[in-house]
Amino acid sequence: xxxxVYRNEMLKMTKRLAFWVxxxxxxxxxxxxxxxxxxxxxxxxxxxxxxxxxSIAGIFSSSVQMALIFGPAALILLVTSEFSWRTARQSVIDxxxxxxxxxxxxxxIPTLGMIFLxxxxxxxxxxxIPATDFGNLSGPLFKGVYFLAIAGFLLAFIGAxxxxxxxxxxxxxxxxxxxxxxxWTAIVEGLLASVAKGAxxxxxxxxxxxxxxxxxxxxxxxxxxxxxxxAAVSRAxxxxxxxxxxxxxxxxxxxxxxxxxxxxxxxxFVWFSKRDL
Amino acid sequence: MAVISTxxxxxxxxxxxxxxxxSFEVEAxxxxxxxxxxxxxxxxxxxxxxxxxxxxxxxxxxFGGSSAGELHAARQRIGATLExxxxxxxxxxxxxxxxxxxxKGRDDDEVLRVLETVGLGDRRDSLFKTFSLGMKxxxxxxxxxxxxxxxxxxxxxxxxxxxxGMKEIREIILGLxxxxxxxxxxxxxxxxxxxxxxxxxxxxxxxxxxxxxxAELTSGGTVARLVAANLDKLQSIVEEYPExxxxxxxxxxxxxxxxxxxLGGLNRWVAERGIYVxxxxxxxxxxxxxxxxxxxxxxxxxxxxx
Numbered sequence: 001x002x003x004x005v006y007r008n009e010m011l012k013m014t015k016r017l018a019f020w021v022x023x024x025x026x027x028x029x030x031x032x033x034x035x036x037x038x039x040x041x042x043x044x045x046x047x048x049x050x051x052x053x054x055s056i057a058g059i060f061s062s063s064v065q066m067a068l069i070f071g072p073a074a075l076i077l078l079v080t081s082e083f084s085w086r087t088a089r090q091s092v093i094d095x096x097x098x099x100x101x102x103x104x105x106x107x108x109i110p111t112l113g114m115i116f117l118x119x120x121x122x123x124x125x126x127x128x129i130p131a132t133d134f135g136n137l138s139g140p141l142f143k144g145v146y147f148l149a150i151a152g153f154l155l156a157f158i159g160a161x162x163x164x165x166x167x168x169x170x171x172x173x174x175x176x177x178x179x180x181x182x183x184w185t186a187i188v189e190g191l192l193a194s195v196a197k198g199a200x201x202x203x204x205x206x207x208x209x210x211x212x213x214x215x216x217x218x219x220x221x222x223x224x225x226x227x228x229x230x231a232a233v234s235r236a237x238x239x240x241x242x243x244x245x246x247x248x249x250x251x252x253x254x255x256x257x258x259x260x261x262x263x264x265x266x267x268x269f270v271w272f273s274k275r276d277l
Numbered sequence: 278m279a280v281i282s283t284x285x286x287x288x289x290x291x292x293x294x295x296x297x298x299x300s301f302e303v304e305a306x307x308x309x310x311x312x313x314x315x316x317x318x319x320x321x322x323x324x325x326x327x328x329x330x331x332x333x334x335x336x337x338x339x340f341g342g343s344s345a346g347e348l349h350a351a352r353q354r355i356g357a358t359l360e361x362x363x364x365x366x367x368x369x370x371x372x373x374x375x376x377x378x379x380x381k382g383r384d385d386d387e388v389l390r391v392l393e394t395v396g397l398g399d400r401r402d403s404l405f406k407t408f409s410l411g412m413k414x415x416x417x418x419x420x421x422x423x424x425x426x427x428x429x430x431x432x433x434x435x436x437x438x439x440x441x442g443m444k445e446i447r448e449i450i451l452g453l454x455x456x457x458x459x460x461x462x463x464x465x466x467x468x469x470x471x472x473x474x475x476x477x478x479x480x481x482x483x484x485x486x487x488x489x490x491x492a493e494l495t496s497g498g499t500v501a502r503l504v505a506a507n508l509d510k511l512q513s514i515v516e517e518y519p520e521x522x523x524x525x526x527x528x529x530x531x532x533x534x535x536x537x538x539x540l541g542g543l544n545r546w547v548a549e550r551g552i553y554v555x556x557x558x559x560x561x562x563x564x565x566x567x568x569x570x571x572x573x574x575x576x577x578x579x580x581x582x583x
Contacts, residue, residue, distance in 0.1 A: 004379045011376065015368055090363040093327045094420070095353050095380045277329040 005096070005104040013108065018077040023119065026070035030120050033062045034127040041131065051131040053139050056146065057228045059124030060221040064153045067116035068219060071157055072164030075112055076177045079105050079165065083172035089277040098273055105165060106265070113157035117150065149224040156219035159257060160185075162264040163211060169272045185212055211260040218257055223247045278305050278341070280428050280459045281326060285335030288321050295321045297483035298335055303476075305427075308450070308460045310470045310491070312564075313480035314572050319463060320360060322480070323432060327357055340427075353381065356421030357430035362413040366406035370397055370416050373405055374423060381424035391419040395449065410437030418449060429453060432463040447473055471495070471564040481572045495562045499538060503547070504530040504556035511552050518546045523570050530556065532566055 013019050034050075037058065041050040048054060082088035091101050134141075164181050171177040189212040197204035207213070222229040222244055229247060236243040281303040288296040296318040303309045313319045324330035326337060328348060336343055339351035364373040374388040392401045395415040400408070408416065414437055421429050434450070435443045443466070450473055454460055464470050470477065471491060478488040487494065501521070505511040512531045516524045520542065521533040535543070544557055 004382075008376045008379055011372060012365060012368070015372065017367065085365065086361070086363040087365055089329050089359065091376075091380075092329050093352075093357045093359060094377045095424075097349050098328075274331075276324070276331060 001100060002103060002107070005100055006107045009104045009108055010111070013078060013111075016078065016081075018081075019074050022070050022074040022077065023115065026066050026116055027119055027123065029070075030062065030066050030123045033066075034059065034124045038127040038131065049131050050128055051133070052125070052128045053137065053141055053143075055124075055128050057221050057225065059121065059128060060146075060149055060153070063117060063120035063124055064156060064219045064221075066120050067113070067153070067157055068160045068215075071112045071116040072161050072181065073178055074116075075105075075108060075161050075164050076168045076181060077174050078108060079168035080172055080174040080177050083277075084174070086277075092277055098277075102269055102272055105169075109158055109161040109165070110154065112161065113154050117153055117157060121150075143225075145225045149221055152218055152224055155257060156215050159211065159215040159218060159261050162261045162268070163215075166264050166268045166271075169268045189213070209256050211264070214253065214256045214260055217248050217253055220247075223253070279303065279338070280305050280307075280340060281337065281461065282341075283322075283326075283335065283337040286322065286325060286332055286337050287334030288318075288325060288330060289333050294483050296325070296332075299480065299483070299485045300335075301478045301485055301488050303459060303461055305459050306454075306457055307476050308454045308462065308474045310462055310464075310474035310477035311480065312467075312470065312477055312568060317480045317572075318483040319480055320432065323357075323359055323430060323461075323463070327355070327359065327430065328352060329359070353424070354426055355428045355430060356424065356426035357432075358417040358421055358434070359430075359432045361436075362417035364405045364413070364416065364420075367404060369402045369404055370408070370412075370419075371401040373416065374420055377420050377423050383424055387423060391422045392416075394422065395419040396445070411439065411442045414438060414442075414446070418446065422453075426458070428459045428461065430461045433465065434462065435464050435466055435469055443469060467563070467565040467568055477564070479568060479571050486571050487567070491564060494567050495564055499535055499559050500562050500566055501533050501535050501540060501543060502530045502556065502558050502560050503533070503543075503554045505547075505552050505554045507552065511547065511554070514547055514550045514552055515543070518543060523566075525566070525569050527565075527569075532560075534562070534566075534570075535559075 037055070038050045041047045082091070088101060092098060096104075163185065164177075167177045167181040167184070171180055189210050193204075193207040193210060193213070196207035217223060222232060224247075226247075229244065233243045279302045281301075283302075284300050285298040286296060286300070287294070287298050299318075299322065311319055311322070321330055325332045326339065339348055340354060342348060342351050364370075365376075368376075370392060371388055374392065375385060378385065378388050389398070389401065392398050395418050397412060397415055397419065400412065405413070405416065414434060418431070418434055421431065431450070435446050438446060447469060450460060450462065454473075460474075462470070462474065464473075474491055476488075476490050477494060479486050503511060503515065508526050508531055512524060512526045515521055515531055515533050518533075520536045520539065522536065524531065524533040526532075533543075538559060540557055540559060544554065547554060
């Protein structure tokens with residue numbers, strides 16, 4: 001049945017204009033970002049060239065940022081419409097259990113993650129290729145850490161999408177759900193962290209482990225690439241600015257990440273299950 | 278064998294009682310009408326049977342099963358629509374039904390077949406949002422047929438249809454009944470219900486006020502129909518006549534249940550009080566007469582779910 005549910009979700013997603021508009025918006029933003037860097041480096045020889053492998057950290061960072069904004073928004077649009085069109089109700093009438101319906105929405109998350117991340121990375125790399133001198137590379141073109149980072153970004157996407165899914169299932173209306181998700185992600189968490197830091201040192205330390213911060217850490221390229229981290233630290237010291245915050249210990253990061261995703265999905269599931277359709 | 282069996286089924290929203298401990302049974306092969314005025318609890322009851330609303334009291338069985346697993350399995354044997362036809366507006370009729378057929382483990386050929394059955398074969402690739410209300414109703418009916426279910430639950434299937442469309446839908450429903458399907462149907466069109474159903478339950482304020490066969494329900498006596506220029510005055514005069522009970526006013530006249538079949542006496546009574554009727558006849562009680570009597574809606578727009 002899971003395969004049936006997944007095929008149905010794919011049919012609904014691929015024929016939905018809102019999905020394509022969201023994806024194309026993300027594509028457009030990455031075209032502007034990577035295209036801008038590519039063009040600037042061509043125009044100004046003093047700037048670092050937008051080439052591989054030097055630009056990979058920048059490409060990864062911008063890709064995951066775009067994916068974490070537009071992907072969850074697409075998820076909210078896909079999920080909330082099931083309630084406004086009452087197709088969630090009809091799906092259960094047609095024979096899906098509520099659990100199977102929920103699983104269908106869960107299956108959307110990694111799929112959207114792969115689609116949004118891969119298109120973003122492809123665009124970034126696509127712009128970097130023309131400036132790359134493949135006969136005179138400054139380092140290895142492929143590093144194992146890239147794959148580790150991509151896997152981590154996918155996890156970060158799952159975390160961000162879990163937050164979005166929570167708002168989608170709780171609010172059940174696209175506009176308010178997107179607004180609440182954005183408000184929470186962009187403003188409330190940061191505000192609460194500031195208040196906590198101001199209240200006491202202990203609370204400030206605890207605020208570091210808020211879901212948004214854990215997801216941001218998971219989406220940070222420097223968490224994965226020790227060489228890039230070391231280079232970033234030395235550059236910061238040369239410029240006399242604050243060095244980047246250190247990478248988290250993996251067990252700590254993974255435990256907090258798993259905890260938050262489990263809590264968000266569990267609350268979403270219980271909320272969805274208990275409410276009438 | 279009871280296909281649907283409810284026992285004290287209830288649903289409350291805070292202090293508001295939507296369904297108040299109703300019990301009824303639908304036997305295999307019946308065409309069962311579930312009638313009631315707007316807000317009487319019909320849709321809530323159907324929603325509980327279909328698993329989209331959680332009961333707050335009592336219980337029910339579908340095909341003899343009542344556990345969560347048994348109910349989920351039983352719902353695979355049901356085709357249903359609730360209230361308005363609910364489909365993805367950006368998908369074609371065919372794609373919408375494809376989603377249903379996959380869940381029910383059927384192939385695409387069946388989708389095409391049911392679309393042909395309801396007369397949507399030519400519009401199968403048109404988007405749902407371009408359909409007229411009548412076409413949407415037909416698609417909903419087609420959707421319920423996928424998987425050849427034993428029980429079909431239809432909520433207002435004739436809404437938005439012209440008389441010809443209603444006739445077609447009625448013929449489809451009767452065709453399904455002839456094939457041994459159990460049908461649980463809702464419609465505010467009482468005449469349609471009377472033509473289609475063999476059993477009915479009438480619900481009012483969340484409670485079932487009457488449940489029997491249609492024949493039994495409408496055989497309770499003869500009624501007189503009177504027509505005059507001033508129906509309100511006519512009604513009040515007829516109400517004063519000692520040989521009448523259950524007097525009501527409809528668009529087509531005043532209806533009164535007679536203790537005897539003495540129409541002459543009734544005519545004299547009315548004439549002596551200055552009203553001259555243009556029409557006076559004895560008629561068989563209709564389902565609508567019974568419905569109005571039981572629900573005291575006093576209006577033709579009373580909604581009936583069957």
